[in-house]
Amino acid sequence: MTMSHLDREIASQPKTLARLFDKERKPVEKLAVAIRQTGLKHIFLVARGSSDNAGLYGKYLFGARNRFIVSLATPSLFTLYGRPPDLRDSLVLAISQSGESDDLCHVMQEAKAQGAASLVLCNYTKSPLASLARWVFPLHAGVERSVAATKTYTAELLALAMLSVALDGTAKDWKELRRVPALLDETLEMNQAVAAQASRYRYADRMAVIGRGFNYATAFELALKLKELAYLAAEPSSSADFRHGPIAVVGEGFPVLLIAPKGKTLADMRELAGELRKRRAEILAISNDAGILRMAQCPMPIPADLPEWLSPLVCAVPGQLLARHVANVRDCPLDKPRGLRKVTRTL
Amino acid sequence: MTMSHLDREIASQPKTLARLFDKERKPVEKLAVAIRQTGLKHIFLVARGSSDNAGLYGKYLFGARNRFIVSLATPSLFTLYGRPPDLRDSLVLAISQSGESDDLCHVMQEAKAQGAASLVLCNYTKSPLASLARWVFPLHAGVERSVAATKTYTAELLALAMLSVALDGTAKDWKELRRVPALLDETLEMNQAVAAQASRYRYADRMAVIGRGFNYATAFELALKLKELAYLAAEPSSSADFRHGPIAVVGEGFPVLLIAPKGKTLADMRELAGELRKRRAEILAISNDAGILRMAQCPMPIPADLPEWLSPLVCAVPGQLLARHVANVRDCPLDKPRGLRKVTRTL
Numbered sequence: 001m002t003m004s005h006l007d008r009e010i011a012s013q014p015k016t017l018a019r020l021f022d023k024e025r026k027p028v029e030k031l032a033v034a035i036r037q038t039g040l041k042h043i044f045l046v047a048r049g050s051s052d053n054a055g056l057y058g059k060y061l062f063g064a065r066n067r068f069i070v071s072l073a074t075p076s077l078f079t080l081y082g083r084p085p086d087l088r089d090s091l092v093l094a095i096s097q098s099g100e101s102d103d104l105c106h107v108m109q110e111a112k113a114q115g116a117a118s119l120v121l122c123n124y125t126k127s128p129l130a131s132l133a134r135w136v137f138p139l140h141a142g143v144e145r146s147v148a149a150t151k152t153y154t155a156e157l158l159a160l161a162m163l164s165v166a167l168d169g170t171a172k173d174w175k176e177l178r179r180v181p182a183l184l185d186e187t188l189e190m191n192q193a194v195a196a197q198a199s200r201y202r203y204a205d206r207m208a209v210i211g212r213g214f215n216y217a218t219a220f221e222l223a224l225k226l227k228e229l230a231y232l233a234a235e236p237s238s239s240a241d242f243r244h245g246p247i248a249v250v251g252e253g254f255p256v257l258l259i260a261p262k263g264k265t266l267a268d269m270r271e272l273a274g275e276l277r278k279r280r281a282e283i284l285a286i287s288n289d290a291g292i293l294r295m296a297q298c299p300m301p302i303p304a305d306l307p308e309w310l311s312p313l314v315c316a317v318p319g320q321l322l323a324r325h326v327a328n329v330r331d332c333p334l335d336k337p338r339g340l341r342k343v344t345r346t347l
Numbered sequence: 348m349t350m351s352h353l354d355r356e357i358a359s360q361p362k363t364l365a366r367l368f369d370k371e372r373k374p375v376e377k378l379a380v381a382i383r384q385t386g387l388k389h390i391f392l393v394a395r396g397s398s399d400n401a402g403l404y405g406k407y408l409f410g411a412r413n414r415f416i417v418s419l420a421t422p423s424l425f426t427l428y429g430r431p432p433d434l435r436d437s438l439v440l441a442i443s444q445s446g447e448s449d450d451l452c453h454v455m456q457e458a459k460a461q462g463a464a465s466l467v468l469c470n471y472t473k474s475p476l477a478s479l480a481r482w483v484f485p486l487h488a489g490v491e492r493s494v495a496a497t498k499t500y501t502a503e504l505l506a507l508a509m510l511s512v513a514l515d516g517t518a519k520d521w522k523e524l525r526r527v528p529a530l531l532d533e534t535l536e537m538n539q540a541v542a543a544q545a546s547r548y549r550y551a552d553r554m555a556v557i558g559r560g561f562n563y564a565t566a567f568e569l570a571l572k573l574k575e576l577a578y579l580a581a582e583p584s585s586s587a588d589f590r591h592g593p594i595a596v597v598g599e600g601f602p603v604l605l606i607a608p609k610g611k612t613l614a615d616m617r618e619l620a621g622e623l624r625k626r627r628a629e630i631l632a633i634s635n636d637a638g639i640l641r642m643a644q645c646p647m648p649i650p651a652d653l654p655e656w657l658s659p660l661v662c663a664v665p666g667q668l669l670a671r672h673v674a675n676v677r678d679c680p681l682d683k684p685r686g687l688r689k690v691t692r693t694l
Binding site: 246249346347 | 418694
């Protein structure tokens with residue numbers, strides 16, 4: 001079996017994240033000082049695709065840790081309607097692997113014209129997007145060849161977490177952050193076990209993907225991987241939103257992927273798992289809770305000792321592996337999903 | 348055939364919205380004066396289910412018309428994590444049919460404790476949620492008996508549009524708003540035509556629902572109706588986000604519902620329709636553009652003379668009818684979808 005770019009990029013995440021941590025550990029402190037000096041408490045966040053999902057993590061992270069309010073941008077107000085909001089009270093934060101998306105450049109151009117504070121998280125510091133921003137936070141992730149983002153997604157999460165800690169953090173937080181690459185290494189060991197379970201989903205067409213709080217982002221990102229790679233109609237949702245309607249689709253055998261690491265959301269996820277069992281749904285679980293793993297037909301155990309705020313970095317990995325292996329049993333090409341390009345140009 | 352509550356509530360929308368308009372046309376001017384006096388330009392919006400989708404309309408509406416930045420709240424930061432953001436620079440806006448949801452009350456309680464300006468859009472002015480807010484905007488929609496929200500959703504949209512116009516609007520805007528009930532009446536005439544087409548989706552299990560700009564909200568709301576009522580795994584997305592990955596799921600015969608009224612988003616939707624045709628997808632279209640309707644296997648024509656900013660009120664109706672009739676041919680109960688209650692209690 002020849003290795004795909006996707007396989008190599010999934011496997012490279014511990015090293016990629018360790019490099020990012022080492023290279024930006026000091027610069028991010030300076031960046032945080034500059035941001036704190038602006039006195040801003042609102043972040044206006046703009047991104048697409050996987051980077052937009054990373055932004056969802058930022059929404060909870062900057063909310064819970066820094067008490068910021070994060071608004072996700074609506075690019076069409078800039079590009080199609082020509083009615084951008086007043087950005088001067090906000091830190092405009094763009095997240096992009098390539099830094100080439102026209103709509104993001106449009107938003108950043110407007111931020112510049114308004115004199116707003118702006119930051120770009122990007123893999124390419126010389127990209128058009130990066131050149132428009134006041135500050136740039138480089139991801140150092142190396143070229144990503146597979147169309148489906150994996151290492152750049154987790155690198156974006158780590159960059160956001162580093163910034164959050166640099167803004168308001170303790171030595172303990174930095175120590176926890178430093179452990180992330182090792183945790184990813186440990187999690188990647190489940191690769192063969194996930195491969196063995198993937199054939200069960202050869203003929204699945206749909207899936208619900210549920211995560212809450214910090215892992216709301218994970219639900220969106222893993223649903224996107226399952227769509228892009230395995231052509232599964234996978235729909236993300238929080239456990240709360242799911243109960244407000246979408247749960248009606250769940251009948252016998254309907255597959256539901258639960259992202260349920262230990263933490264504040266676990267009790268709620270456990271209750272949902274019970275409801276799903278009553279409906280005789282098929283449960284896939286990314287968890288370090290023995291009870292939830294026991295309830296799952298497809299358990300994906302993650303390291304036990306995992307701080308909740310960093311769990312999205314770890315929980316992404318089993319889902320990447322699942323999407324990769326399900327894609328394989330469904331004969332979907334791993335590096336070039338149908339109809340997608342690496343840089344998507346939208347306005 | 349006995350009529351369901353759902354049928355009656357869908358049919359009642361012109362009258363419900365006319366009543367809301369007449370009763371609140373004057374009070375909303377006073378409300379707008381009070382809000383303008385706060386000088387706030389950020390809205391912190393909290394809602395669940397269909398009301399959350401109405402909030403998405405608000406995000407574009409207040410953005411495009413009033414140049415406000417709208418943040419959608421993350422209730423778990425209040426309820427599970429106990430880390431609410433600083434709300435004093437924001438107008439906290441809760442939208443709820445019942446006004447009984449515990450998580451929304453939690454957020455509103457916190458807004459009150461912080462002394463933030465707050466407004467509740469609600470069908471019940473004596474509800475726990477309404478009693479916590481500084482201002483209340485009543486929906487006057489009458490009791491909604493069907494679990495799936497229809498008339499309260501469009502009433503919420505109208506209330507938001509009235510507030511936006513009261514904040515920054517012209518006599519022409521008010522005149523356009525006044526026409527909404529008549530436009531809904533006209534749109535409801537397609538009921539039999541939609542019923543005739545519904546059997547085609549007897550065995551559809553999945554659907555993508557695409558709308559952009561003002562109708563991003565419509566995509567989310569109609570996907571929710573299709574899930575709740577017809578148990579279809581319907582996933583909403585903007586045309587831009589769709590191209591950043593999810594489009595990979597679309598193969599031959601994959602059904603895609605396009606919400607494509609005339610306006611700034613039409614060119615983009617037309618281009619997407621062309622791409623979908625190349626993939627031999629099944630196209631369902633809610634549109635007043637002859638070109639898009641011709642490309643659709645299931646065309647749902649809406650009134651020609653429709654201002655884009657109000658099109659979400661009209662475009663919701665064909666989707667409600669579609670969900671209702673597809674539910675019927677799939678033998679799903681119309682008023683009590685499996686596993687749902689009218690008031691969902693989540694924290």
